Amino acid sequence: MFNPSQFVEEIRPQVYNVTKGEKVVAAVSGGVDSTTAAALMYTLLGDKVIPVMLDTGFLRKGEAEKVKEMLKNVMPLEVINVEDKFFSALEGKKDAEEKRHIFRDLFYESISEIVKRYNASALVQGTIAADWVETQGGIKTQHNVLVQMGIDTQTKWGFKLIEPLADLYKNEVRELARFLGLPKDISERQPFPGPGLLIRSVGELTREKLEVVREATGIVEKYLEGMASQYFAVVIQNKSKIDREISSELGKEVTIYSDKATGVKGDVRSYGKIAGINVELNYPKIRDLVSKITRHDITHVGIKILSTEKGNYSVIIRAVKTEDFMTADFVELNEDILISIAKELVKIRGVAEVLYDVTSKPPATIEFE
Ligand code: XMP
Numbered sequence: 485m486f487n488p489s490q491f492v493e494e495i496r497p498q499v500y501n502v503t504k505g506e507k508v509v510a511a512v513s514g515g516v517d518s519t520t521a522a523a524l525m526y527t528l529l530g531d532k533v534i535p536v537m538l539d540t541g542f543l544r545k546g547e548a549e550k551v552k553e554m555l556k557n558v559m560p561l562e563v564i565n566v567e568d569k570f571f572s573a574l575e576g577k578k579d580a581e582e583k584r585h586i587f588r589d590l591f592y593e594s595i596s597e598i599v600k601r602y603n604a605s606a607l608v609q610g611t612i613a614a615d616w617v618e619t620q621g622g623i624k625t626q627h628n629v630l631v632q633m634g635i636d637t638q639t640k641w642g643f644k645l646i647e648p649l650a651d652l653y654k655n656e657v658r659e660l661a662r663f664l665g666l667p668k669d670i671s672e673r674q675p676f677p678g679p680g681l682l683i684r685s686v687g688e689l690t691r692e693k694l695e696v697v698r699e700a701t702g703i704v705e706k707y708l709e710g711m712a713s714q715y716f717a718v719v720i721q722n723k724s725k726i727d728r729e730i731s732s733e734l735g736k737e738v739t740i741y742s743d744k745a746t747g748v749k750g751d752v753r754s755y756g757k758i759a760g761i762n763v764e765l766n767y768p769k770i771r772d773l774v775s776k777i778t779r780h781d782i783t784h785v786g787i788k789i790l791s792t793e794k795g796n797y798s799v800i801i802r803a804v805k806t807e808d809f810m811t812a813d814f815v816e817l818n819e820d821i822l823i824s825i826a827k828e829l830v831k832i833r834g835v836a837e838v839l840y841d842v843t844s845k846p847p848a849t850i851e852f853e
Contacts, residue, residue: 486656488663495648499528507604510535514551515676517610520661521649525608526559534602535559541567542680545702554669566594578688580853587679588627596641606644613653614809627678653808674714683853684718687743693719699832700799707825712803712815718852722798722836745852747783756783760839767816770842778847786839790826795836799829802841804850812845
């Protein structure tokens with residue numbers, strides 16, 4: 485059983501030993517992990533800790549202000565705008581791992597400047613066990629996994645790295661957050677990945693796609709709050725064609741989209757195709773169909789909820805239930821709610837259709853990139 489009070493007492497001397505009275509910068513993304521890591525350090529070291537939030541342009545609508553407000557009685561938070569630098573380096577990039585690598589390098593270059601500006605010696609970040617287990621397993625390059633991948637931050641960017649939550653799993657982080665007195669809005673918050681909407685603008689990054697996903701995210705979050713462990717929207721290009729072979733094998737029309745998405749099959753990362761099917765909402769039958777479809781080079785399957793005539797984009801709703809985020813089951817949402825969400829989503833300019841992702845992890849991952 486995890487004991488948060490004991491955890492804090494055990495980590496206290498280690499933290500003093502590493503920081504040696506010097507200042508440290510804590511990167512806060514607004515997600516539960518990074519915020520808890522920063523709050524833990526703030527509890528131990530007070531104003532030797534400088535909590536910062538990089539506004540990379542891939543945050544949700546109003547996120548920086550929201551997080552600042554949520555934390556106002558916990559610790560100060562400086563929001564630093566680096567939007568232009570990130571967008572210009574990533575615009576037009578398509579490949580999931582390339583996007584993640586560029587994001588990671590820019591992120592730490594920016595942090596390195598901030599560390600120097602404050603004359604600090606280390607960076608605190610909220611890496612947790614699941615992050616490095618999956619990155620080491622080659623499933624994806626999680627942006628915040630460095631040491632475990634043999635990257636020496638001191639040589640590369642000039643700061644030490646402190647990861648106080650590296651051995652904890654998500655439910656333990658939430659317990660610690662509650663113990664530290666973080667507001668419920670933070671401790672019970674659904675996770676939000678460091679690279680944010682970048683990895684939910686699936687495939688080629690364009691300004692338009694990013695704005696569509698930002699709008700869509702707000703809508704999906706409004707409807708699904710409290711109904712899943714993690715719930716969000718992704719946007720892909722509405723470009724697909726029928727796969728004759730799979731369709732005839734299953735006796736159902738299966739369309740394949742031009743964008744790709746990550747999955748995990750037999751503990752190995754796969755970057756496969758996204759399929760769409762048009763079926764009635766009978767979940768046992770859907771599960772059976774999905775297990776057959778994902779035997780092919782397909783990592784995510786969406787059922788078509790609503791379509792209109794025009795628009796370049798398809799929005800895919802994702803909602804999963806999970807304890808540890810290492811495996812996850814999609815939520816069997818009812819038709820009424822799916823249709824209500826879809827009706828709002830198709831009002832966004834450029835959205836031609838809405839799908840619901842009915843793939844669990846494995847063989848999909850929770851995110852698409
Ligand atoms: P996947 O997609 O691997 O996601 O099933 C598992 C959990 O990790 C989150 N995630 C990230 N969190 N930086 C983060 O801080 C990242 O680069 C990142 N990538 C995925 C994801 O949202 C899910 O909760």
